[in-house]
Amino acid sequence: DIQMTQSPSTLSASVGDRVTITCRASESITKWLAWYQQKPGRAPKLLLYKASNLESGVPSRFSGSGSGTEFTLTISSLQPDDFAVYYCQQYDTYSRFGGGTTVEIK
């Protein structure tokens, strides 16, 4: 059973900051990793898939990297609309989400 660990669990940042979230898998998932954004009371929204592929319509300030067991989501310049909870998801074997990272206003 592949475990996914996200860090940090909470991140305080200001508009314009560069933000990085890390996701670690308990074993290699090659590049089978996705990132989602969730706002209160809303369904999650797909941001990236296969570690670094940007979903259509998602702003280019979002980027992803990594392979194997370590992955990162980077927001190059945080915008007011980006304050939300972010989840990684492995889809190598079945599926599992990380615990989430809350990006809050500093």
Place this chain on the structure above:
Amino acid sequence: EVQLVQSGAEVKKPGDALRISCKGSGYSFITYWISWVRQMPGKGLEWMGRIDPSDSYTNNSPSFQGHVTMAVDKSTNTAYLQWSSLEASDTAVYYCARHGITAAATSYFDYWGQGTLVTVSS
């Protein structure tokens, strides 16, 4: 436009049975697997299991095995999540989500339903 529209909120008692639904439109329903995801109050996302609408083949997460069942009705493009006996700990929002890769059991999720809140309380 691809849409997944879920059934409305439910309030049930422990021991009750329940079936919630997820109706797909705007795409070939049988071509993409559907997964179900639980979100307990104030908590993260948990993958429950998946179903292939083309043949109703399912895989459950070990954490949910035996407690919920999944089904589809191809004639109405609708997926279902059902319980035979609810527990208070089933209180959560349940999302259906479409797999983004055609005919793939393992995939990211590109479209999500709006969620169904299930409240189980005596």
